[in-house]
Amino acid sequence: MKYVAPSSVEEATSLLSSSPSAQVFAGATDVVPQLRSGRTAPEVLVDLKKIKELVEVNSDGDKWTVGAATPTAYLTEDESFSHEFPGLSEAAGLIGSDQIQNRSSLGGNLCNASPAADSVPAMVVNGVRAVVAGPNGTRVLDVSEVVTGPGQTTLDDDEFIVEFEIDKMPNRSGDAYLRMTPRTEMDIAVVGAGARVTLADDGSIEQAVLALGAVAPTVVRIPDAEQALLGSTADEETLNAVAAAASAACNPIDDKRGTVEYRKQVAGVLAKRAVVIAIERAEQRNGSN
Amino acid sequence: MPRTHITTVINGDETEFLTEDSTSLLNALRDEVGLTGAKEGCGTGDCGACSILVDDRVNCACLMFAPEADGTVIVTVEGLADSGELHPLQQCFLEGAALQCGICTPGFLMAAKALLDKNPDPTETEIRYALAGNLCRCTGYDKIIRAVQEAAREMRGQ
Ligand SMILES: Cc1cc2nc3c(=O)[nH]c(=O)nc-3n(C[C@H](O)[C@H](O)[C@H](O)COP(=O)(O)OP(=O)(O)OC[C@H]3O[C@@H](n4cnc5c(N)ncnc54)[C@H](O)[C@@H]3O)c2cc1C
Ligand code: FES
């Protein structure tokens, strides 16, 4: 196995095009355990962290760009990012330990394509876009378009994610991500739930996006719950409808971490709680901050 | 196998070593550099026994490829003591019996150092979160947490 560390996106894509058994990596927190278990055996490992734009967090007029290989610790430590996207920041901050977060990236969390990846529901509800580089230039995908099943993505072998684009959080909007794990830290989500809402001037919900992780082969949106929330003030009846829709949207597996019944139940509870937190946060963002 | 030439600063000294690309930084430190303080408990990022500081951040050396160390500044547990005098964390672990077999200790010390470097007065909860990536199978965590609290107090001059 050969290690290469290109210093530009172009150098990386040409390396990938010329070596069929090459694999990119950022923090290697998924790659190393997979190599060790013999699940993968690339001939060339392409370290993305020497490419400047892949390890940067920037905010310009209307959006944030987060380099795909940026350690998630940079995000949780960035006060203005965390203030604007507390849900996404908390989701990134749930990945592993401090040791892991000094390495783990959003690009790796997404492209490893685990159904339980914590940052993905939070990226989906925030409408995050992935800028993908390949031999013919770049294309932009919604994060929800990247993963097709466990370990499967829509990226070609010679493509990789350069950065994520995140539109600034509008006024009267807020996000949240909650997960259920047996242990508080260093555990894999039994269920993860992300929510983002925007409130109208009268306090009713103008926009709502909900997504669940770890309950289906990919992250799933909950259209029925989103519909139920629109125009409402998230009264108890509406929240119960959200919970029921969340449970119904699940297509989980039975395993040692949780039964199908348990996962469905927890999905309902977490979806409801995530909506309540997102609304509280939206109420705080009223133009002055 | 071709070997790659790596230049780093380890525990304050410029250090060069040769490594195969697939070697973990942990194995390179242990086998090529001769620093056997960092331990391999799992090799997959779960136990923290291999924790070291890389450019001031705590990392699992088992999850890094040795060539990634090129141009970085590394501190291992061997770099904690200052000319023979134990670091307050080491002294407090010793006095508080915060170790039994000691396999986990280098990792706990480095994770605790990373915490105290950025937060000299952490709460117990903050300490528990900062050490969540380190497992100990014999001592139990209370003595370890107390040793870190004691060291933090001493380092603050209290
Ligand atoms: C102890 C431990 C605890 C963990 N806890 C959690 C947890 O709580 N929650 C959670 O969600 N995950 C957890 N993980 C999994 C892992 O840390 C995360 O998925 C992490 O975000 C992966 O990022 P990485 O940069 O290390 O990815 P890598 O290992 O570098 O890459 C992962 C995959 O993505 C591909 N890839 C990486 N970057 C790109 C890119 N820019 N473009 C295209 N493909 C790319 C790689 O080829 C590989 O297939 C844990 C892992 C460990 C070892
Ligand atoms: S040996 Fe590195 S975390 Fe266990």
Ligand code: FES
């Ligand atoms: S002292 Fe033995 S594992 Fe911690």
